[in-house]
Amino acid sequence: MKRIGLLILWGLWLYGNIQAQSVMHVVILGDSNTFIGGDQCDKPQGWNKWFKELAKPLSCRSYARSGATWTHTPNTVYDIEENTGVLSDNNVIYNQVNRLLKETGEEKTQPTPDLILIMAGTNDLWFASKRPEPLAKYIRQNCETLGTAFPKARIILITPPPFTRVPMATQHQAAAEIEQCAQAMHLSVIRLDRAKPLLPAKKLIKRGYSKDGVHTTEKGAKVLGHYIYEQVQKLLQQ
Numbered sequence: 001m002k003r004i005g006l007l008i009l010w011g012l013w014l015y016g017n018i019q020a021q022s023v024m025h026v027v028i029l030g031d032s033n034t035f036i037g038g039d040q041c042d043k044p045q046g047w048n049k050w051f052k053e054l055a056k057p058l059s060c061r062s063y064a065r066s067g068a069t070w071t072h073t074p075n076t077v078y079d080i081e082e083n084t085g086v087l088s089d090n091n092v093i094y095n096q097v098n099r100l101l102k103e104t105g106e107e108k109t110q111p112t113p114d115l116i117l118i119m120a121g122t123n124d125l126w127f128a129s130k131r132p133e134p135l136a137k138y139i140r141q142n143c144e145t146l147g148t149a150f151p152k153a154r155i156i157l158i159t160p161p162p163f164t165r166v167p168m169a170t171q172h173q174a175a176a177e178i179e180q181c182a183q184a185m186h187l188s189v190i191r192l193d194r195a196k197p198l199l200p201a202k203k204l205i206k207r208g209y210s211k212d213g214v215h216t217t218e219k220g221a222k223v224l225g226h227y228i229y230e231q232v233q234k235l236l237q238q
Helices: 002-020 047-055 092-102 123-127 136-149 166-182 218-236
Strands: 025-030 061-062 115-119 152-159 188-190
Touching: 025 047, 025 092, 047 061, 047 218, 092 136, 115 136, 115 218, 123 166, 136 152, 136 166, 152 166, 152 218, 166 188, 188 218
Parallel strands: 025 061, 025 115, 115 152, 152 188
Antiparallel strands: none
């Protein structure tokens, strides 16, 4: 009986390990709330650090940049080196995609991703006068490029986390647009504008989740990272 019990425990441990590493290589694109977690997803102020800790992938690489947007400007060009930390013509998801393609293709310095998470849109809303075009065009463009380059990868779009600089009604509209794009392209989506642990946005600072109503503290990042991990797990099991 003792041997059987040990075999059962070993089986449960093995199953847990397989589940934990069912996604081998993860890539994350996005803006400042991902960028503050570091390129290696190891800084506690970013949600991606906590996601990585729970998911335990073989690799987890962030290409996020502070100030990045989904949408381009008329002057946007190919530029994978810029890291201004603010809104600029070339600080866009498009160039994060290009950097990923170069590192996994031409340079072969990064493994081919199994899972690609993209959390962006905060700056498109916050600085709407500088990014007036609809999100859909650029979401489709970038996701089609990724889908062609990595046909076996699972792509999950994540809507912006609630923040205080833009009315929630506007955030809901943008999240719905991102969700519609995902559905049209047969991609998965996580709606953070509906995430109960993060709502209401007006209490983010009071609850210690944010210092400025936009960017997460370590406490807020942990809550966000755990929530995204749980939602990703649900989607991967579908």
